[in-house]
Amino acid sequence: MIVICCKCGKEYDLDNIFEVKGNELPVLVCPHCDFKHAINFLPFDNRIELKRIKSLKLKDAAPTVTTQDCTGVGDTTATSNGNITATGGVNPTVRGFCYMVGTSGDPTTANSKVSDTGSFGTGAYTKDITGLTANTGYRVRAYATNTVNTGYGTTVQLTTEAAGAPNWLSPTGYNDPNSTWTQEENAYDEDVVTTTKGSLVNGDWANYLELTINAISCNKVRAYINWLTTSVDLVSLDVYYSSAWHNIYEGLPAKLEWVEFGIGSTQIVTAMRFKFHATVTDASFSLLREADFWGVVALTTINIAAIPGVTAPETDATPVTVITETAQYTGTVTWDPAHNPFQASTVYTATITLTPKAGFTLTGVAADFFTVAGATTVTNAANSGVVTAIFPETAGGPGLINGYFMQDGEREEVFGYFMNLIETFGYFMNPK
Numbered sequence: 001m002i003v004i005c006c007k008c009g010k011e012y013d014l015d016n017i018f019e020v021k022g023n024e025l026p027v028l029v030c031p032h033c034d035f036k037h038a039i040n041f042l043p044f045d046n047r048i049e050l051k052r053i054k055s056l057k058l059k060d061a062a063p064t065v066t067t068q069d070c071t072g073v074g075d076t077t078a079t080s081n082g083n084i085t086a087t088g089g090v091n092p093t094v095r096g097f098c099y100m101v102g103t104s105g106d107p108t109t110a111n112s113k114v115s116d117t118g119s120f121g122t123g124a125y126t127k128d129i130t131g132l133t134a135n136t137g138y139r140v141r142a143y144a145t146n147t148v149n150t151g152y153g154t155t156v157q158l159t160t161e162a163a164g165a166p167n168w169l170s171p172t173g174y175n176d177p178n179s180t181w182t183q184e185e186n187a188y189d190e191d192v193v194t195t196t197k198g199s200l201v202n203g204d205w206a207n208y209l210e211l212t213i214n215a216i217s218c219n220k221v222r223a224y225i226n227w228l229t230t231s232v233d234l235v236s237l238d239v240y241y242s243s244a245w246h247n248i249y250e251g252l253p254a255k256l257e258w259v260e261f262g263i264g265s266t267q268i269v270t271a272m273r274f275k276f277h278a279t280v281t282d283a284s285f286s287l288l289r290e291a292d293f294w295g296v297v298a299l300t301t302i303n304i305a306a307i308p309g310v311t312a313p314e315t316d317a318t319p320v321t322v323i324t325e326t327a328q329y330t331g332t333v334t335w336d337p338a339h340n341p342f343q344a345s346t347v348y349t350a351t352i353t354l355t356p357k358a359g360f361t362l363t364g365v366a367a368d369f370f371t372v373a374g375a376t377t378v379t380n381a382a383n384s385g386v387v388t389a390i391f392p393e394t395a396g397g398p399g400l401i402n403g404y405f406m407q408d409g410e411r412e413e414v415f416g417y418f419m420n421l422i423e424t425f426g427y428f429m430n431p432k
Contacts, residue, residue: 008033060089063144067097067153072292074167075134075160080114082142082153083124091119092144092151097127099140099158106155107139116193120144128168128190132160168222168292171211175271178207187211187288192224197285200231200278208238210273211291214359218269218295222260225253226287227276234277235286241267260294268298299356301364302328305371307352307387312374313342315396329354329385344396350375354385 010032064086072079080097096115100107107113114127132138138160142153161167171188186194188211200206221239237249246263253259263269272293276286309324310333318341323331331354337346350372356362367382375389 060146060148062149063088063092063146063151065095065142065144065151065153067140067142067156069156070129070140070158072128072168073158073161075165076132077128077130077167078132078138078140078158078160079126079128079168080140080142081124081126082144084120084122084144087121088146088148088151090146090148091121092146093117093119094145095120095125095143097129097140097142098152099129099138101133101136102139103137103157105139106152107141108152109143109145109150113143116191118193126192130190134160134165136160166217166295168294169213169216169297170292171213171272173212175210175212176207177210180207181209184209187291190290192289195226195287195289197287198274198276200276200286202278202280205234205236205275205277206286208273208275209288210271212271213269213293215268215270215298216293216295217266217298218263218293219266220260220262220294221248221272222258222292222294223253223274223288224256224258224290225274226255226289227285231278231280232276232286233279236275236277237261238273239263239267239269240271240273241269245273266295269293269295297359299361299363300328300359302354302356302360302362302385304328305369307331307354307370307372310350310352310372310389312391313346313348313394315344315394316341318342323352323354327357328360329356331355331385342394344394347393348391350389350391352387352389354387356385 008030010030063084066083066085068081068083070078070080080099082095082097084092084095094115094117096113098107098109098111098113100111114129116125116127129140136159138158139155140158141155144151170190174184174187176184181196181198183194183196186196187209196209198206198209218239218241221237223237225235233252234250235253236247238245238247240246241263248263249261272291274286274288274291278286304326307323308326309322310320313319313335319333319335319339321333323333325331331352333353334351336349336351337343339346339348342348352370352372354362354370362385363383365380365383365385368379370378370380370387372378372387372389375391377390378387380387
């Protein structure tokens with residue numbers, strides 16, 4: 001064990017520096033300044049009781065941290081789990097998780113990280129990692145930082161689900177119909193330390209807090225709940241689907257840990273709500289720290305048929321390469337023939353490839369659903385965003401002066417040539 005001498009301030013190790021003389025108490029002798037630190041010696045088991053070392057200061061160290069496997073793994077999110085097992089003598093002011101793409105190596109705080117700040121003692125903690133890439137391996141490890149240094153846990157492997165797999169999804173809003181809750185946003189800030197509080201009612205149910213989300217396909221929810229006293233004896237949880245509220249739980253769940261509640265079957269869910277029952281009224285509150293929905297976003301079939309930003313080609317015009325994006329999709333455009341600019345007397349075909357925006361899908365789109373301004377024919381397969389649009393022949397053609405054809409790029413030059421002939425030789429063109 002490394003200690004610091006209270007006289008000279010230098011460090012030394014406790015090993016092999018005891019000095020015992022006759023029947024005197026053993027002492028620790030600083031190898032740097034020879035200062036002697038008296039200790040209590042327990043002869044019955046030859047142990048040194050470090051708590052009773054006099055005039056001796058243990059050296060502060062980096063925190064000791066462990067990492068547990070990630071939970072709630074989806075295609076773009078996961079919950080990381082860690083534990084500060086020793087502070088190192090100084091409470092950490094930052095705790096979190098660092099991560100990087102790969103299947104080997106140890107990430108550090110120089111890589112991507114998520115963290116909280118404060119003054120943290122020993123104990124378990126969690127943090128959600130968001131914005132991950134689907135079907136990808138990541139290396140994750142816990143860390144904590146105090147004034148001495150940063151301590152790291154071991155590294156664990158995380159592999160995200162394939163795209164479209166269910167995730168834990170945070171609510172996107174709330175409704176507090178009776179205005180009896182405070183700091184409602186804390187229930188979906190991805191932090192189990194922050195809290196939203198609701199007032200209790202003596203011997204009765206308190207008011208609901210509703211947490212909302214855009215429609216998702218969902219078969220369970222979870223919550224991280226607490227209450228300050230034993231006055232709460234029941235918690236009620238409803239989920240909204242099929243245009244009605246459905247009670248899925250009434251009881252007293254475990255507190256200060258994630259608890260999952262099944263819906264029974266997959267439903268299109270848009271909200272959940274909580275209320276608490278109290279046996280007495282006191283100064284305590286119902287405390288909801290966090291809540292999530294398990295599922296995937298319920299996608300809406302694209303229903304904007306007219307593709308904007310693509311019009312009939314005109315001679316000498318520059319072809320567009322992208323559509324004007326809509327609220328539901330973006331798109332790219334390729335042309336056949338691939339002229340730039342468009343040429344005269346040519347039939348052009350545009351192939352438009354549409355990409356749905358978040359929350360929308362091409363599944364359910366009918367065959368030949370889309371339209372394009374100025375096209376004579378527009379086709380697409382069912383459930384497809386590849387659109388083929390055929391346009392009328394572009395206007396114009398080769399110019400003709402006295403039997404000579406002039407292509408677009410040559411008109412001015414050739415016309416000037418003949419005008420010089422007319423001026424120089426008095427030559428007149430035959431109008432027929």
